[in-house]
């Protein structure tokens with residue numbers, strides 16, 4: 001059995017895509033790292049070294065990741081983070097800080113992290129061409145991440161003051177999602193009763209009882225239910241104005257991608273930059 005495990009939380013598949021690409025490249029270095037999905041209560045990892053993968057939520061790691069790290073037993077292994085976010089801003093740099101603190105207290109060594117920009121599943125919809133360019137860029141950079149991990153190297157994040165402040169302020173979202181989750185509702189005019197949302201919710205927060213959908217108080221804010229709804233029928237509480245529905249076409253032509261006005265410079269810099277380099 002490999003002594004490395006890849007633990008992934010992914011609301012709508014972006015992070016999973018990147019984690020699967022990493023797994024494949026690690027195999028090229030003889031690392032048979034298995035992917036485990038972080039959903040509800042995972043058993044304790046059996047592996048010594050862990051790659052923890054998550055989407056940035058409100059400049060932080062999702063609540064489910066914090067809970068996962070708190071449940072981990074003490075260990076001496078190496079940790080790498082793989083995170084995805086919709087925008088390339090340095091404000092996302094502090095998102096792993098809380099996880100890193102928890103893990104260091106438990107004895108783990110945080111070796112480094114890799115950040116891939118992937119299309120937004122909330123806030124606004126990127127074009128399919130942009131999504132495709134993001135995915136191609138991630139695929140180009142994952143081999144270097146695999147090499148660093150295989151060599152036991154990496155570069156931990158060095159968040160600036162602005163990103164620390166932003167992450168601190170936005171940590172409120174960990175308490176906000178369980179409350180906002182209760183405000184989700186299903187538009188019965190459009191709902192086709194496929195029950196996909198009930199089956200897919202990673203924290204079993206959606207039930208269908210007595211002919212009605214009921215949303216509990218355990219929402220982790222991943223948007224898997226609303227993003228994946230084939231009828232676009234799920235409203236996500238007070239965040240509904242930022243809802244994004246439906247999968248991206250990652251086969252679209254990346255050469256036709258045009259960054260919009262929002263954060264244009266940051267996207268252009270991200271696409272033209274080299275892969276993250278490691279330190280000892």
Ligand SMILES: Cc1cc2nc3c(=O)[nH]c(=O)nc-3n(C[C@H](O)[C@H](O)[C@H](O)COP(=O)(O)O)c2cc1C
Pocket residue numbers: 009010011012013014015016054055056057058059060084085086087088089092117118119120121122221222223
């Ligand atoms: C609740 C929520 C908050 C988010 N906050 C941020 C953020 O602070 N910064 C960012 O760049 N992207 C943010 N995003 C976008 C996701 O990080 C991005 O789309 C990610 O690739 C989704 O990965 P997944 O498909 O694995 O869930 C947010 C998405 C959600 C659902």
